[in-house]
Amino acid sequence: QKEVEQDPGPLSVPEGAIVSLNCTYSNSAFQYFMWYRQYSRKGPELLMYTYSSGNKEDGRFTAQVDKSSKYISLFIRDSQPSDSATYLCAMTLSGNTPLVFGKGTRLSVIA
Amino acid sequence: DVKVTQSSRYLVKRTGEKVFLECVQDMDHENMFWYRQDPGLGLRLIYFSYDVKMKEKGDIPEGYSVSREKKERFSLILESASTNQTSMYLCASSYRTNTEAFFGQGTRLTVV
Numbered sequence: 001q002k003e004v005e006q007d008p009g010p011l012s013v014p015e016g017a018i019v020s021l022n023c024t025y026s027n028s029a030f031q032y033f034m035w036y037r038q039y040s041r042k043g044p045e046l047l048m049y050t051y052s053s054g055n056k057e058d059g060r061f062t063a064q065v066d067k068s069s070k071y072i073s074l075f076i077r078d079s080q081p082s083d084s085a086t087y088l089c090a091m092t093l094s095g096n097t098p099l100v101f102g103k104g105t106r107l108s109v110i111a
Numbered sequence: 112d113v114k115v116t117q118s119s120r121y122l123v124k125r126t127g128e129k130v131f132l133e134c135v136q137d138m139d140h141e142n143m144f145w146y147r148q149d150p151g152l153g154l155r156l157i158y159f160s161y162d163v164k165m166k167e168k169g170d171i172p173e174g175y176s177v178s179r180e181k182k183e184r185f186s187l188i189l190e191s192a193s194t195n196q197t198s199m200y201l202c203a204s205s206y207r208t209n210t211e212a213f214f215g216q217g218t219r220l221t222v223v
Contacts, residue, residue, distance in 0.1 A: 008151070034211055043115075043201055043214035044154075088154065090212075098144060098169070099212055103153030 003027055006089055006102030015111050019076040023089035023102045026070065030091040030100075033065050035074045038086045038104065047087075048074065079109045114138070117202050117215040124222050130189040132218050134202030142205045143185035144212060145169075145177060147198040154201065160185055192222045 006023045013019055021035075032051055036044035048063040050056045050072075056063045062075040072091070076083055089102040118133035136143065144159040146169075156169030158177040166177050174196060178186045185204075189196055199219050203212040 032210075036214075041217070041219075043203075043216045045214065046211045049211050098156055098159050101154040103151070 003100050004089065004091065004102045007105055008103055010106040010108060012108045012110060013079055015079060015081060015109055017079050017109070019079050019083070019107060019109075021074040021076075021087050021089075021105050021107070023072050023091075024070055025072075025091060025100075027093075027100075028067070028070060029093050031094050032092045033063070033072050034090040034099070035061075035063055036088040036090060036101075038088060040085075044088055081109050081111045084108045115202055115204050115213050115215040117200075117218050119218050120216065122218060122220045124189075124192050124220065126193060126222055128189075128192045128222075130192050130220070130222075132187040132189075132200055132202075132220070134185045134187070134204075134215055135183055136185075136204040136213070137183065138204065138206075138213070139182065140204035140206050140213075141182075142207065142212075143179065144203040144205075145175075145185065145187045146201045146203065147171070148201055148217075149198050157187065194222050196220065197222045 004025045035048040037047050038044040053065050053067045060077045064073040086104040086106045088104040090099040092099045115136045124130050145157045146154045155171050160166045160179045176188045201217050202215040205212040
């Protein structure tokens with residue numbers, strides 16, 4: 001079983017839709033959770049960072065962590081064509097361990 | 112803003128060549144990382160470094176080595192390039208390993 005599972009998509013939605021992106025993980029010791037956005041031919045950029053369980057909101061983006069289910073989500077409200085990108089979840093333990101990434105979900109928002 | 116700069120956006124090298132990929136960060140971060148990204152395989156960690164002259168193997172170190180002589184610079188070396196090393200290479204840095212990583216723009220390497 002992979003440590004972090006993420007549906008690769010592609011996911012295609014109309015402009016204005018609510019988008020839900022998800023990752024599941026197997027290591028219950030993960031404590032730090034992140035979402036990155038990667039545009040084509042660019043490096044990933046951090047979107048959201050959360051510690052442990054709960055929700056975090058930033059504009060149109062909401063990150064949700066459910067440690068009991070080992071499941072994290074990213075919601076995008078009022079999606080825009082500029083949101084078309086690959087979204088990568090990432091997580092890590094405490095201490096000196098590198099991030100573990102999901103494989104990414106490719107999202108297309110159609111105008 | 113954190114800036115992570117990779118020396119080349121695109122590189123074409125011949126099989127057997129020794130290849131150097133350079134990465135520089137300007138935020139005095141302790142940690143630096145090299146990943147490769149391939150379709151369907153996602154980001155895979157090659158090597159990382161906690162400090163100057165320190166290095167740790169990631170998930171796929173075979174065929175690669177690294178050098179970190181100065182805190183801000185982390186180099187990835189392909190000792191003898193092979194066609195299966197054709198990939199997008201991404202450098203990243205972070206203040207600590209469990210904090211967010213900041214990525215460079217990537218180097219697309221083609222080995223022919």
